[in-house]
Amino acid sequence: MAVRCWGIVCGLALVKFGNPVIMEGFVSWPSDGFEWLLSPWPLTLGYGLVALALGLSLRAMPGRRGWNPRWLALAPAAWLAWQCLSALDTVDRALTRLTLPHFIVCGACFFAGYKLLALRPTLRGFWAVCAAALLWVLAYGVDQRFRGLPETRAFILEHEATHWQNFPPEERSRWERSGVLIRTAEGWTAHPMLLEKARSLRISSTLFYPNTLAGALLLFGPPVLWAVATTPLLTTGARALMGSIVGGGALACLYWSGSRSGWLVALGLGLVTFLVWPWPRTTKLAVLTVLTVLGLGVFAFRHAAFFQRGAPSVVARLDYWEAAWHTAWEHPWLGTGPGTFQRPYEQRKRPESEMARLAHNDYLQQASDSGWPAALFYGAWVWGGLIWTGRRLWRQPAHEGFFVWLGLLGWAVQSCVEFNLYIPALAWPAFLWLGWLAGGTGENDSTKPAHPA
Template sequence: MVLLLSTVALLVARPLVPGEDPAFLSSLTDPGGPTPTFLWFLLAAAWALRAVLTRQSALAMGWVDCGLLALAGVYFLSAEFAPAIYPARLTAWEMLGMAACFLSMRQAARSQEELKPLWNALLATAFCVSLYGLYQHAWEMPALRKQYEGNLQKLKEDFAKQNPGMVELDEAFLGQLKDRVLQPHIFSTYSHPNSLASFLVLLAPSFVLAAVAAFRHPYPRRALAFTLTLLASYCLAIWFNFSRGGMGALGITALGWGAWHAWKNPPWRKWVFSAVGAGLLLAAGIWQAGFLDSLWTKEGSGGMKARVEHWQGTWRMIQAKPWLGVGPGNFGNFYTSFMNPATEEKIKDPHNFILELWSNAGATAPLIFLCVLACLFYALCKKPNQVDSPPGVQEVVNPIPPWIFYLGGMFGLLLGFVLRVEYRSTNDLISECIGALIRTAGWFFAFGILENLSTSKREQVMALALGLVAMLINLCLSGSVLFSSVMIPFWACAALALNASLPAGQFRGIKPAWGFPFIAGVTALYAFAVFIPLATAHGLALQASREGHSPGMDLGQKTIRGMDRVGHLLNRVVGPYLEAARLEPLNPRWPLGLATWYPVVFVEATRRGDPNALAYGNAALAAVEQAEKLDPQSTETALARYHLRSFFAERNKKEAARQYRDAAQGLNQAIQKDPYEAKWHYLLADTLVQALKADPNSKDKGTFQGEIKKHSAEALRLDAQFQAPMRKLTPPERIKALEWKAGKVLPTPK
């Protein structure tokens, strides 16, 4: 009972917690995402232990489980050869966590008494997520647009107050934040509308089945009305999410299902041929008429033209590293070197699950994934007449009290709420509480309706299989195959469908005595080598950032109250970052944090005449070098070198020329990794101008002047090419670049 309750709780909690950054590439990502993964490992070990103690004949494992383990193994292999090992290993662990989820669900849903309530819990979770999305559309998003539209400065100030020291508030990040806040598409509990679309598409056929079940049985009319309300609300959420890929995937799945059923009836086959022919002619007519121009045109939300550009850049990346890929979590760093020069958006995934797997872990990853899907759908489709129990074999029915599932749902909703607010600002607490109340009411309302509906195992298999197909079609245009918040529900549905497709008692696998030591060992390894250090280090860094507040761009102007400012910084800010770096020596985030705060210590120590001031400055440079070693392909580490050297140049006029030259080297490294950023070309030209002003008689004057003109011209060219505000220069920067390009305000050569 306890394990079943825990399974329901995790099944409910996972979609409520954002998990779209498995590699922890953003400084805003918190351990709330990996926590459900850790709990899935614990649950899998607990189910294996139960199988040992109760002397079960086998753990329910098959080819799909083996394929998922093999896929995780390929990811771990690719991670060891990745430039940045830390995000690669985290992503590989997330893949292994999906296998743990699949195993746990197969152990939990061994009979219809367990399978149907687990299916109901998934549907109730999907409904509460969609209901919260509708609340967003009706209330939260209009309020945000009213508050921040046309007021970027207020958005910057409010975000800095709510997230002190968490991220550098440059124009690029503010542009992304503005797009996020003002976007018209609902995202509910997810971090991106595309992730929500995949989740909604996955369970849409199951909601249709629930409505059919309510319609055909002699239930009270209010049950049918309530079920239709669930379906209508769910459809509204899909519409307001407005994912063309998601809606297209549902349409293709529905048409394919109808054509397949018609094909099974020979008299209807001619109608299938006629319908397909008419559909092709209609599609050709629509294409020629130009009605799909808005779909194909590149736009802010991304059209098909943008998708094709992303795929072309990804294919060039695959050609460069076909066998092991660039490494899990390393896609974004490499993509800027292979992207189309005219592409506006810098993506973190290619928006296609085959290309995503291939580019991350090499050619074997998509092959294994496709083999896993083939094994899964073969098991779901073979011998459909044997889904129900054969004659003489009865399912072992152990009535499970309904309160087990209600209590599991309550714990899941509570866990999701705690993980959402644990690492967030207290300013978000009221809105999160309102959202939690809406989700809780929606979940219990939906589960109470669904538990009274009766569906056969064959119908459940069909609905779940159609949902899997629809989501895979959507994943051809959307990137979320590595996101546990999206793929955990996918593999949970796959496990339920696979168990429902088997006759009673036909569960095969490995001996529990063999499986438990392996699962327990993997769980312990993840706990002590990954999760506990990650959670502890993040807590220390969060405490340090809030203690010291953000130094901003001008580090020297930040002061901290107290008599011993240097001691305060070293003990309350730098110390926690050093401990975080000790706990996670492969994480470049902590050296970058030290490179941000050591200059503050340097300034305070210099003001006090501390003889160790120079040591603090050198420690900052050493931290940047360490970050560059841990993530050599990242532009963030190169830009950190630029900011740090520029900072020292402004405070040491005697060494300014040398420091500016070193700062220019950092920008050159960033441009080599991402040559299509106008702002960086402008900053490089500006840095070289400052170097010439600091040393007018430099022997490299002629070279510098040529580089200034070159990068000024490139900055202006890129500025004219792109339309996105974050990719453009400001008017004052544009004026300076024009002057430098024309050779003005430069020191005249002797």
């Protein structure tokens, strides 16, 4: 029961809590059944679900004793303590009040995975719930690609041609207050980001924006595919069909998301999988060659126009990172406060640069927001945990733990160019799984399977 409860937490996080925590003010409570089904939920509900799952787990499972290795417990504890210190001297208390509870929940998820779930040799019931949530995300993304976004684009471009003069005045005023519409000399115009989104047809499904969807597919895809491919509840043919639906749907949605980093990281994960797979060397070399050529060929075809335009998002990220780097050195110990990157960036950004709320690099933003010690603790927690668990799971490529580790690796690598830490849909499951892997491998001999199915 407790394991499935955590599965519900992760599944609902994927479907309902896909926005950055610092934008919680833009999420309103659903007003009817339709909105409860399709709209994001306030983060307060997510915190309540985590607290409920934690309480049930504490009652149902005795938990493991001790920490092995000890540094893997000290890193997140030191990171959380440093976040609290940084919060005392924040430049924006409102943003920090939104960010700090989320960081505490991330630590709680890691604690739950390490101390409570780690004694479970498999999380098969957990993955069933996550698979259902991922299928919902894939179905939502397909619908968005072929129905939702074309209709939205037609609607926006139709009203943009008339400067929204024929749009209901009360709706126009509300959209103007929320920043969706901007008043100009000719009338009104849609926000440039909205226009770009309408023209690009890049899907985001239930997540904040396309790159966040890519991060969710990288994180959830490998363990869910393992669960579908090995479930004893289905026949061989049914497993192959479900695997094709999940794998094919994930690849299609990743392609339609237009995420360049997501596609390259997914290609890297595929190469890692086949590199360690126990196949003959010639077969392995052939598969790796085909996968590399095909993956890079699709990437070049999909994003040729982007590079012809001068890779604008890459230039923008370099601007964010430069600002975060200088801010980190100006405030090396406590930063500017958790979640406050946008405040120093407002002062540093070039006039032609687009405003950003997050640095699009979790590790660098930790240094900017909370100081270099926080960045060091966070890097030790994430990458130290991946190295600690990966060195045992590397020799077990067909095992459950390896596929969980693979998803975590994709999440951690993409965090170098995105803000996955600030998305509950990605951060809460990631730290829960990292804790489960760390707790399960810490007491096992490296020559034995860490998580027998």
